[in-house]
Structures are given as structure tokens and as C-alpha cells.
Amino acid sequence: MSKHRVSRRQFLNYTLTGVGGFMAASMLMPMVRFAVDPVLKAEAGGDFIATKQKVDELTSEPVRVDFTYEQVDGWYTSDVTQTAWVYKDEAGELVALSPVCKHLGCVVNWNGDKNNQSKFFCPCHAGLYEKNGKNVKGTPPLGPLDSYPVEVRDGILYLGKPEPNTHIK
Ligand code: FES
Numbered sequence: 001m002s003k004h005r006v007s008r009r010q011f012l013n014y015t016l017t018g019v020g021g022f023m024a025a026s027m028l029m030p031m032v033r034f035a036v037d038p039v040l041k042a043e044a045g046g047d048f049i050a051t052k053q054k055v056d057e058l059t060s061e062p063v064r065v066d067f068t069y070e071q072v073d074g075w076y077t078s079d080v081t082q083t084a085w086v087y088k089d090e091a092g093e094l095v096a097l098s099p100v101c102k103h104l105g106c107v108v109n110w111n112g113d114k115n116n117q118s119k120f121f122c123p124c125h126a127g128l129y130e131k132n133g134k135n136v137k138g139t140p141p142l143g144p145l146d147s148y149p150v151e152v153r154d155g156i157l158y159l160g161k162p163e164p165n166t167h168i169k
Contacts (some may be wrong), residue, residue: 046150047160053086055152059093062087062110062120062131065096067159084148084159085110085120089132089167096148097133098162103140120145132167144168 003054062085071080083109084096099107101122108129112121119136120129128136133145147167149160 007116014034048149048157048160050153051084051157051159053157055094055155055157058086058088058157060090062097064099064110065157065159083107086150086157088132094150094152094157095132095167096150096157097165098146098148099168100146100162101127101141102135102145103127108145133165134168 033131049069051065053063053065065084065086066081067084068079068081071078077129083099085099086094086096089095099109099120101108101124103122103125106122106124106127108120108122108127110120111117112123113119113126113128116128117143118131120133121127122129123140125140127141128139129141129145130136133147135141135144144165146162148162148163149166151158151160
């Protein structure tokens, strides 16, 4: 028989220390998480994706910009391609709009309808949007096109995740 038998007192001590440690960790983890959360959030908010578009080539005429990024889904990695319509507004600010129609999700084109020039046109059900993405009343879409947050790094356009349109005042 082993000489290192655990006494009842030692057993209780080990057990209570273990349970106490576990409880302390459960209480501390949310606090630690709360303290470092802003750091984690800043990193998550920083995931802009590089396009191939040079910003000084952009004009007031919307152009289609395709960009690709790697998406990791569990163990599966795939390339995802998205599109933005990008131009400079009267103030020279960059505007990047999602092409996904707010009616049923078709893809809109700039000047896609010869009877409605200087508008985004959705060919599926003749949806129309103003240049800033605002849906034209009387056409199927009930909301404006989403917009992408933009960043410029070394003269190249970077785009964030689509968000509710920020260009309609
Ligand atoms: S999906 Fe665009 S108008 Fe219907």
C-alpha cells in the first residue's frame, strides 16, 4: 500500500481549492474579456480588403470594382468575389455602393436603362436608384443600396463590409 495516502483533510482541501479556482476563473474571465474587448474589436473593425483600384483614377462616373478575399468557414477555405460601384462625389469624397438590389437581391448596373440615365438600374423588376444609392419611389426597391466603408492605403482603394447607406442625408 502506498505511503502517500491522502487524508480526509487533504482531500477536502484539494477539492475545495479546485472548485474555488474554477469559480474564480469563471468570474474573472468575463472581466478579462471585457478589459481586452476594445482591442479585439479594433482588430475586427480593421478588416478592410484591398481592391486593385487606384484612387486617383476614380472620377465622378461610377465604375465597377471587383475584389476578392479568402473566406475561412471551419476547415473550408474559399475565394469570395464581391463588387462595388465606386466614384467621387462633388466634394471629392469616395462613395462605394453595394450592387445588391434591395428588392430581391439582383445586381444593379449604372446607366443600365437608356430611359433612366445617371441612375442605378436593376434589370430584374426595373428597380431604380439615384447616384447616391437612394431608391426611387414608385419602383420596387423599398430601401437604398448599402454602402461600403472606404479606406485609401498607398493610393489603393480598400473596402470594408457593406453597411446601411451613409451617403443619403
Ligand atoms: S430585384 Fe431589383 S427590382 Fe426586383
